Each structure stands twice: as structure tokens, then as C-alpha cells.
Amino acid sequence: MDYEIVIGLEVHCQLLTETKIFCGCSTNFGNLPNQNTCPVCTGMPGALPVLNRKVVDFAIRAGLATDCSIVRENVFARKNYFYPDLPKGYQISQFELPICVGGYLDIEVEDEKKRIGITRIHMEEDAGKLVHPEYEHGVSFVDYNRACVPLIEIVSDPDMRSSAEAVAYLKNMRDIMVYLEVCDGNMEEGSFRCDANISLRRWGAPELGIRAELKNMNSFRNVQRAIDYEVERQSDILDNGGVVVQETRLWNVDRGISMSMRGKEEAHDYRYFPDPDLLPVVIDDFWVDEVRRNQPELPLAKRQRFVVDYGILLTDAEVLTSDRNLADYFEAVVKIFPRPKAIANWIMVELLKFLNDDKIAITQCSITPQGLAELLKLIDKGTISGKIGKQVFAQMYSAADNDPELIVTTKGLAQMSDAGELTGMIDEILAANADKVKEYQDGKSKMFGFFVGQVMKRSKGQANPQMVNELIKERIG
Amino acid sequence: MELYNYSLENLGELLDKGEISAVELTRSVLERISAVDDTIGSYLTVDAEGALIQAESADVRRRKRDNVTPLTGIPVGLKDLISTAGLQTTCASKILAGYRPEYDATVVSRLRSAGAVITGKLNMDEFAMGSSTENSAFQKTCNPWALDRVPGGSSGGSTAAVAAATAIATLGSDTGGSIRQPASFCGVVGMKPTYGRVSRYGLIAFASSLDQIGPVTLTVADAALLLGVIAGHDACDSTSVDLPVADYYKRLKNDIRGLKIGLPQEYFGAGLDSEVEVLVRSACGQLAAAGALVNEAISLPHTDYAVACYYLLATAEASSNLARYDGVKYGFRAENTDGLLDMYRQTRAQGFGDEVKRRIMLGTYALSSGYYDAYYRKAQQVRTLITRDFEKVFADCDVIVAPVCPTPAFAFGEKVDDPLAMYLSDILTIPVNLAGLPAISVPCGFTKSGLPVGLQIIARPFAEETLLNVAWQYEQLGGWSRRRPEIKKKAV
Numbered sequence: 001m002d003y004e005i006v007i008g009l010e011v012h013c014q015l016l017t018e019t020k021i022f023c024g025c026s027t028n029f030g031n032l033p034n035q036n037t038c039p040v041c042t043g044m045p046g047a048l049p050v051l052n053r054k055v056v057d058f059a060i061r062a063g064l065a066t067d068c069s070i071v072r073e074n075v076f077a078r079k080n081y082f083y084p085d086l087p088k089g090y091q092i093s094q095f096e097l098p099i100c101v102g103g104y105l106d107i108e109v110e111d112e113k114k115r116i117g118i119t120r121i122h123m124e125e126d127a128g129k130l131v132h133p134e135y136e137h138g139v140s141f142v143d144y145n146r147a148c149v150p151l152i153e154i155v156s157d158p159d160m161r162s163s164a165e166a167v168a169y170l171k172n173m174r175d176i177m178v179y180l181e182v183c184d185g186n187m188e189e190g191s192f193r194c195d196a197n198i199s200l201r202r203w204g205a206p207e208l209g210i211r212a213e214l215k216n217m218n219s220f221r222n223v224q225r226a227i228d229y230e231v232e233r234q235s236d237i238l239d240n241g242g243v244v245v246q247e248t249r250l251w252n253v254d255r256g257i258s259m260s261m262r263g264k265e266e267a268h269d270y271r272y273f274p275d276p277d278l279l280p281v282v283i284d285d286f287w288v289d290e291v292r293r294n295q296p297e298l299p300l301a302k303r304q305r306f307v308v309d310y311g312i313l314l315t316d317a318e319v320l321t322s323d324r325n326l327a328d329y330f331e332a333v334v335k336i337f338p339r340p341k342a343i344a345n346w347i348m349v350e351l352l353k354f355l356n357d358d359k360i361a362i363t364q365c366s367i368t369p370q371g372l373a374e375l376l377k378l379i380d381k382g383t384i385s386g387k388i389g390k391q392v393f394a395q396m397y398s399a400a401d402n403d404p405e406l407i408v409t410t411k412g413l414a415q416m417s418d419a420g421e422l423t424g425m426i427d428e429i430l431a432a433n434a435d436k437v438k439e440y441q442d443g444k445s446k447m448f449g450f451f452v453g454q455v456m457k458r459s460k461g462q463a464n465p466q467m468v469n470e471l472i473k474e475r476i477g
Numbered sequence: 478m479e480l481y482n483y484s485l486e487n488l489g490e491l492l493d494k495g496e497i498s499a500v501e502l503t504r505s506v507l508e509r510i511s512a513v514d515d516t517i518g519s520y521l522t523v524d525a526e527g528a529l530i531q532a533e534s535a536d537v538r539r540r541k542r543d544n545v546t547p548l549t550g551i552p553v554g555l556k557d558l559i560s561t562a563g564l565q566t567t568c569a570s571k572i573l574a575g576y577r578p579e580y581d582a583t584v585v586s587r588l589r590s591a592g593a594v595i596t597g598k599l600n601m602d603e604f605a606m607g608s609s610t611e612n613s614a615f616q617k618t619c620n621p622w623a624l625d626r627v628p629g630g631s632s633g634g635s636t637a638a639v640a641a642a643t644a645i646a647t648l649g650s651d652t653g654g655s656i657r658q659p660a661s662f663c664g665v666v667g668m669k670p671t672y673g674r675v676s677r678y679g680l681i682a683f684a685s686s687l688d689q690i691g692p693v694t695l696t697v698a699d700a701a702l703l704l705g706v707i708a709g710h711d712a713c714d715s716t717s718v719d720l721p722v723a724d725y726y727k728r729l730k731n732d733i734r735g736l737k738i739g740l741p742q743e744y745f746g747a748g749l750d751s752e753v754e755v756l757v758r759s760a761c762g763q764l765a766a767a768g769a770l771v772n773e774a775i776s777l778p779h780t781d782y783a784v785a786c787y788y789l790l791a792t793a794e795a796s797s798n799l800a801r802y803d804g805v806k807y808g809f810r811a812e813n814t815d816g817l818l819d820m821y822r823q824t825r826a827q828g829f830g831d832e833v834k835r836r837i838m839l840g841t842y843a844l845s846s847g848y849y850d851a852y853y854r855k856a857q858q859v860r861t862l863i864t865r866d867f868e869k870v871f872a873d874c875d876v877i878v879a880p881v882c883p884t885p886a887f888a889f890g891e892k893v894d895d896p897l898a899m900y901l902s903d904i905l906t907i908p909v910n911l912a913g914l915p916a917i918s919v920p921c922g923f924t925k926s927g928l929p930v931g932l933q934i935i936a937r938p939f940a941e942e943t944l945l946n947v948a949w950q951y952e953q954l955g956g957w958s959r960r961r962p963e964i965k966k967k968a969v
């Protein structure tokens with residue numbers, strides 16, 4: 001292509017605080033419309049905002065994790081515009097003095113590392129939600145449960161050069177925010193959302209081209225599709241000698257295209273000014289240090305710790321730490337049954353297969369860390385073989401049964417480890433297959449597997465395979 | 478003497494001794510309202526039923542000696558921008574007609590827990606924008622001393638009510654002089670506390686960084702008692718200050734000998750009515766005779782810029798504060814509109830009065846991209862300079878004394894078509910709001926035509942104690958408080 005793609009992203013994270021940013025209402029999702037409201041978050045005349053300091057903690061946390069400097073004097077500003085979901089006619093946000101500035105996030109695309117600058121992170125309140133009922137045309141309702149829920153907006157520098165880089169940045173950012181317990185990262189429900197600024201320029205051109213802002217992309221895949229579509233749209237315009245219009249465009253998921261929402265001339269003049277109802281928030285070293293001390297471990301650090309502390313492979317550690325909840329699950333099992341390698345193996349091979357097949361998250365898994373630990377203990381003790389273990393595992397998973405010992409007992413799956421019993425069985429099989437014993441002793445070593453197989457078959461898989469091996473070897477050398 | 482004519486302080490004593498009941502007192506005030514308020518027009522809403530119920534429970538409290546305060550059983554009226562749960566609160570604007578708040582303002586909760594009886598809601602300039610109460614969307618309020626004159630504004634209903642004895646005491650709000658100027662016009666005591674001293678939670682905002690609720694009363698002692706109830710930190714208002722509240726009443730009689738009083742030259746310049754000047758200067762003479770040290774040559778050099786600065790900042794904040802009146806959630810919504818944008822436009826065009834629209838437009842302009850630095854930011858810088866003027870003066874003075882308003886009450890219609898002339902009516906009160914200082918207007922005499930004039934006293938931030946002390950001492954020297962106008966009933 002003749003053009004260099006320039007992408008900057010604005011990410012909005014809904015914070016996992018229990019109460020809203022400027023009032024005591026719950027942030028709980030899924031309550032009845034307008035159940036989580038009070039005079040403050042519905043913008044009643046005379047009601048005043050009071051800052052939830054937890055929001056500042058979370059914003060500092062996000063800033064520290066992305067190597068930002070923390071701005072010591074924070075000012076909230078009003079962003080003025082009219083919309084029915086905005087109860088006060090302005091959104092309380094930050095403008096001239098955001099809480100974090102000048103950070104970065106490292107990404108990796110096709111084995112190439114790249115550093116993406118972060119311009120700023122600021123705190124703000126969310127708006128409510130319009131509800132358009134199907135039963136009545138031309139009428140809309142407003143649900144203010146989401147109004148005043150805390151957000152941070154993370155603005156990147158225009159450092160990304162492809163949709164793949166943008167997606168890598170977003171994935172990485174989401175991992176970090178989930179790890180920090182700052183945000184649940186749910187893109188479908190909108191608690192992690194992103195707008196993209198995209199422009200093209202001729203290779204080597206010093207100035208940025210005219211950009212379009214893309215909104216309404218509610219999955220990583222849609223971010224990729226929307227950016228690719230936009231790049232194509234703009235390069236078509238430029239190829240034909242046209243000029244890209246500065247505008248905001250809305251991605252239409254169903255049609256796979258974006259459409260103009262508003263142009264530059266319709267752009268709002270938000271008339272930002274410092275909110276006189278809130279005092280500047282002064283953040284001292286003590287405050288930053290306290291957040292730093294309680295900062296949750298980030299994916300990279302956790303990965304390295306897993307390799308060092310648990311002696312597992314880096315590739316396994318990468319998978320286990322790819323999801324904060326999975327990492328927590330792994331560590332919970334290790335705590336009960338300290339055989340990290342075996343546990344990692346079981347999670348990687350068995351557990352994830354089941355979860356992927358059912359497309360569910362680890363948090364929805366019916367096998368508890370305790371249950372998995374008990375199962376692995378049974379294998380370790382030799383009560384069951386690994387193979388039987390897999391059967392028990394499947395049973396536990398499908399029946400949400402976390403008592404493997406009971407499953408083993410009721411189904412009679414315990415391993416045969418009685419040497420006398422096994423010897424009798426082996427002797428019978430060897431006697432019945434004297435010809436094959438001869439072949440084996442004549443050098444056809446493959447035959448060994450046949451004898452083992454026969455024993456396993458006769459024992460319905462319950463014979464202790466290690467003992468079977470040893471006993472057969474003892475008999476036929 | 479009828480009960481409604483007594484001061485809050487005296488009524489408290491009578492109630493304490495059991496000589497009168499809160500119900501009797503409340504009835505007396507309600508009867509007074511029926512008798513004269515169709516002439517004065519101080520109330521927008523009278524809550525007679527609610528008041529009597531509160532009076533009964535105040536009597537029970539007094540009988541049981543259960544948490545009795547000087548306000549227990551005292552009928553108090555509220556400016557109609559102070560939110561009262563379930564009781565219509567309109568800001569004298571059509572856009573809030575029928576609006577009943579779901580919660581009480583902090584000052585209202587404090588009054589209720591002190592046992593005060595809330596009589597109703599008082600007229601004002603729409604959204605507190607004005608200096609004559611002529612901008613009320615609903616009615617005119619007359620000056621009880623001269624029915625053809627304005628009571629001042631924006632808390633004109635609050636001051637007229639105290640002057641006409643349709644309430645024992647009231648609360649007003651002061652953004653640029655809105656308590657002090659009408660108190661001066663109506664011959665009552667009106668006080669603006671330090672910004673942050675009284676919670677703004679539930680006060681419907683005009684200009685958030687300037688608004689402050691304060692008492693309007695017959696005497697300085699009454700103001701001290703009422704302020705004692707409403708002052709203090711409130712966790713619901715981030716701008717309220719967590720400082721101890723002194724017992725203002727107890728300290729009223731402190732000696733003022735040796736107290737340093739400054740008279741700012743700039744407040745005695747051109748435009749000051751000569752009768753007003755004479756009354757203010759003679760009040761200063763009395764204070765000096767009582768042992769205060771009066772310095773007539775102090776200077777507040779940035780005074781000239783105050784009005785311009787104020788009309789940029791106050792309108793900027795107002796343009797944003799009033800955005801919530803969009804017809805979506807409460808109050809007035811225009812009918813037969815075509816879509817969302819038209820609903821907004823029609824609702825606000827029909828719902829707001831001219832002065833409110835004028836200020837919204839001014840403020841919107843001041844904040845617009847490209848103008849912000851020249852107007853809003855510059856005005857903030859000027860505000861800092863004005864604040865510093867006062868800081869410098871207060872290094873050598875304990876209080877500043879000045880006129881409240883360049884003129885006594887003016888006639889209806891005199892300035893209503895000349896916004897600039899109306900704005901200049903606040904020239905001597907606005908700097909105090911910009912600097913966040915406490916100030917009071919105390920009656921200091923009458924003009925030859927019988928119009929009251931107020932003396933303005935200004936103190937250091939959070940020095941309400943000193944302010945009330947000086948005001949009380951002057952009140953004893955001057956003896957102008959407690960006078961009542963004779964209200965000639967309008968012919969029906």
C-alpha cells in the first residue's frame with residue numbers, strides 16, 4: 001500500500017468499585033431500571049457530587065501499571081452537552097489536569113516487540129442508558145443505573161500502524177486492567193470499550209493525515225474489521241484524489257461497514273471548565289506509595305514467578321497467566337496439592353479442552369480447585385491410574401461432582417495394585433499366548449505391549465500399569 | 478404586641494417560659510400572612526398545614542424538654558431555591574413549576590432537627606438572577622416600607638417577609654449580594670456567611686463557587702441564633718469546610734474597643750447616593766466613638782473589575798448549572814414538539830425568563846472554545862487579585878465597613894429594562910462573594926423619604942464571630958433594627 005496507517009485508541013474502562021464515583025449508589029449490573037439511583041446521580045436540582053476516593057486509587061493503579069506519571073493536583077472539569085442519558089447536562093470528567101500522563105504499553109505482533117505511548121488517563125462518570133421499548137413507537141425511557149458509574153479513559157499516542165497492533169494493544173490493556181482488578185474487561189456488556197482514531201499518510205510524510213474516529217466496536221474482532229474497513233475506505237478516497245473528511249463514524253456490526261455519525265462542523269464545543277462543586281484532589285507520595293504497595297501482580301511478573309517458583313515451562317506459564325482467573329485457579333490447586341507440574345499438565349491438557357469445547361470461562365467451571373486436587377491425589381497415591389483419572393475427571397466435570405473418591409468407589413474404578421492378583425492374571429495370559437511369548441523372546445520386542453494390553457483388558461483398565469510392566473518383565477525377561 | 482412582631486430571640490424566651498406555644502405563634506404568623514401577604518407577595522407557597530403539624534411537635538418537644546434549641550417552634554420561611562422534600566420548590570421559574578424535591582436540603586434537615594417550623598417558600602428573582610425580585614416568573618414582591626418600590630433581590634421575598642413579619646426569620650442565598658442588598662432595602666439584618674460555612678447541598682445552584690445560604694432576621698442576635706443552627710461541615714458538600722462552629726450568640730457582646738475598622742475608598746466613590754453615604758459615615762462615627770479604631774483610607778484597588786469578573790464567572794457556571802432543566806426528568810416540558818432537539822429548544826425557550834436566558838447565553842459564550850482564555854480564565858485571574866486585595870487589607874484591619882448598595886430601594890420598572898444599571902446595583906456586594914468572605918447588612922437609618930439603608934460589615938474568612946459581634950455592637954449604638962413598617966393594605 002502507498003500509505004502508512006496511523007492509529008490511536010481511546011479505551012474506556014468501567015471501574016470495579018462497589019459504589020458510584022460521586023454518590024453512594026451501587027454499581028451492581030442488572031438491577032431494575034433506576035433502582036441504583038439517588039438525587040446526585042439523577043442530577044436533581046441542588047444535589048452535589050462527592051468524590052469516591054477508591055476511584056482515584058484505581059486510576060493510580062492503572063497509571064502505575066502503564067508507567068505513567070501521576071499528576072499531583074487533579075481537577076475535575078465539566079464537559080457540557082445535552083442528551084437525555086446525561087442527567088445534569090454535563091459530564092464530570094477531567095480536562096486540563098488528568099490523573100496520569102506520559103506512560104506506555106509494550107505489545108508484540110508476529111514476534112516483533114513495540115512500545116505504544118500512553119498520552120493520558122483520566123477519571124470520569126458514565127452516562128445512563130436510553131431504552132427504546134418495542135411496544136411503543138416514538139417513546140424512550142432512561143435508565144440512570146449506569147449514570148455516575150466510574151470510568152477511566154486511557155488515551156494512547158497515535159503509535160499503532162496496523163489493525164493487528166491495535167488489537168494486540170487492546171488485548172494487552174484489557175489483560176492488565178483485569179489483572180489489576182480495575183475492570184472486568186467485558187466488551188459485550190460495554191465495561192471495556194474502545195474508540196479508534198485512524199488516518200493515513202504517504203510513507204515518509206511528516207504530518208498526520210485527516211483522521212476519522214470510529215465508535216461502537218464491541219469485540220476485538222470488530223475492532224480489527226472496523227479498522228481494516230476504514231483503512232480501505234480512506235485509501236480508496238486518497239487513491240482517487242479525494243480528501244478524507246474529519247468525522248465520527250459508527251461501526252455497524254451486522255453490515256460490516258461504518259457510517260458517518262457526525263462531521264467536524266457538527267462536533268460539540270464541550271465548553272470544559274473546572275467543576276466548582278469539587279475541590280482539586282491533591283495526590284501526595286504517601287497516597288501513590290500506598291497504591292503501589294497494594295498493586296496486584298501483573299501478567300508478566302506472574303509468568304516469571306510461575307516459571308521460577310513452580311518450575312513449569314515458560315509456554316505453560318504463558319497459557320496459565322493469559323487469564324487472571326486461570327492463574328488463580330492453578331495456584332489454588334497448587335496450594336492444596338503441591339505438584340505444580342502435574343497440575344499445570346492437567347489444566348493445559350484436560351481442563352482447557354473441556355472449557356474450550358463448551359466455550360466457557362474458568363470461573364464457570366464445575367470442577368473446583370479442591371476437586372481437581374483430590375483427583376490428582378488419588379492418581380498420585382496409585383488409587384487410580386492416569387487413564388482412569390481422565391474418566392473420573394469427565395464425570396466430575398459433567399456432573400459437577402467434586403468428590404472423586406466417591407466416584408471411584410461407587411464405580412469400582414480403584415486400581416488393581418495387588419501383586420498376587422496381578423501375577424495370577426499375567427501368568428494365565430502368558431500361558432494362553434505361549435507362541436507370542438516365544439516371538440517376544442526371539443526379539444520381537446513390540447510384543448511386550450500386547451501382553452500389557454491383554455492385562456489391562458482383562459482388568460477393565462484397572463490394573464496398575466507400572467506394576468503390570470514390572471511383573472511381565474520379571475516373567476519373560 | 479402581636480406575636481409575629483417579636484424577634485426570634487424574644488420568642489425563644491417566651492416559648493421557654495411556657496408563656497406562649499409554638500402553635501399559637503405559628504397561627505399568629507399564618508394569620509399575618511393572610512392579612513398582608515396579598516399586598517406584599519413574599520410567599521410563593523405557604524404550607525399552613527405542615528407548619529401547624531411541625532408546631533405541635535415543637536410544643537411536644539418543649540414540654541418533654543427533648544432536645545430544645547432556640548429555633549424549636551420558631552416559624553421560618555425559605556427562599557424558593559432551597560429544596561424541601563415534598564414541598565414545591567420552583568426557583569421562581571416556570572421551568573420548575575410543580576417540581577417537588579424528593580429530598581431536603583442540608584439546611585432544611587438542620588432546621589427540622591432543631592425543631593423549626595417551616596412556613597413556606599419565598600419569592601425571589603428567577604434562579605436568583607436579579608436585584609429586585611422583578612424577575613420572578615410568578616409574582617411581584619413589594620417593599621414593605623414603600624409598596625411602589627422593589628424589595629431588592631434576589632432574596633426579596635426573604636427580606637420582605639421578615640420586614641412585614643410574615644415570618645420570624647428566613648433563609649436567603651447570596652451569590653453577588655442577594656441577601657445583603659434586599660436586607661438593606663427592607664431594613665432587616667441579612668448575612669452572607671463565608672463560602673463553605675453553610676452546606677449548599679440542596680440549594681439549587683446559580684453559581685456554585687459563589688452561592689451561599691444565610692440568615693435574614695429582625696436583629697443581629699436572631700441572625701447569630703439561626704446561623705448557629707445551619708452552619709457547619711456537611712459530608713454531602715465537598716466545598717463545605719470542616720471547621721468548628723463557635724457559639725455566635727454567646728460572643729455577641731464582646732468588647733469592640735481597639736477593634737480596627739477599615740473604610741475602603743473605592744466603596745465611597747461616584748454613584749453613591751449622598752443620603753446613603755451620610756448614614757454609613759455616621760454609623761462609622763458611632764463605632765469610633767465606642768472605641769473602635771477607624772481607618773478611612775484603606776484601598777481595594779481591583780474593585781472596579783469586580784462586576785465584569787463576576788458576570789463572566791457567575792454566568793459561566795450558571796450556563797452549565799442550568800443545563801439540567803431540559804424537560805426530560807422534572808418540571809416543565811413544552812408540548813407539541815418535534816423530536817428531541819425541538820423539545821429541548823421549546824422547553825428552555827418557554828420555561829426560562831429573559832434574564833435567565835441572557836445569563837445562559839453570556840456564560841455559554843464565555844466558555845466557548847476560542848474565548849475561554851480571554852474571558853473565563855482571565856476572570857479567574859482577576860478573582861485572585863480581588864481576593865488578594867482583601868487579604869492585604871485584613872492584615873491591618875479586623876473588619877471592613879461600607880455601604881451595601883449605592884442607593885436605597887428603587888421603584889418598580891426603574892432598572893428592569895437596563896440590565897447594566899441593575900448589575901451595578903451589586904457593585905459593593907459582589908467583591909465579597911468573589912473573595913468568599915462573610916459579610917452582613919445591618920440597618921443604619923432611613924432616608925428622608927423613609928427608605929431603610931443598610932450598613933455592610935465584612936470580616937476575614939470564617940470570622941463570623943467577629944462579624945456578628947461588631948454588627949451587634951453597632952445595632953445597640955444605632956438602634957435601627959426592630960422597626961416595623963406600617964403596611965397599608967391594598968384595596969381589594
Ligand SMILES: [Zn+2]
Nearest residue numbers: 023025038041
Ligand atoms: Zn446515586
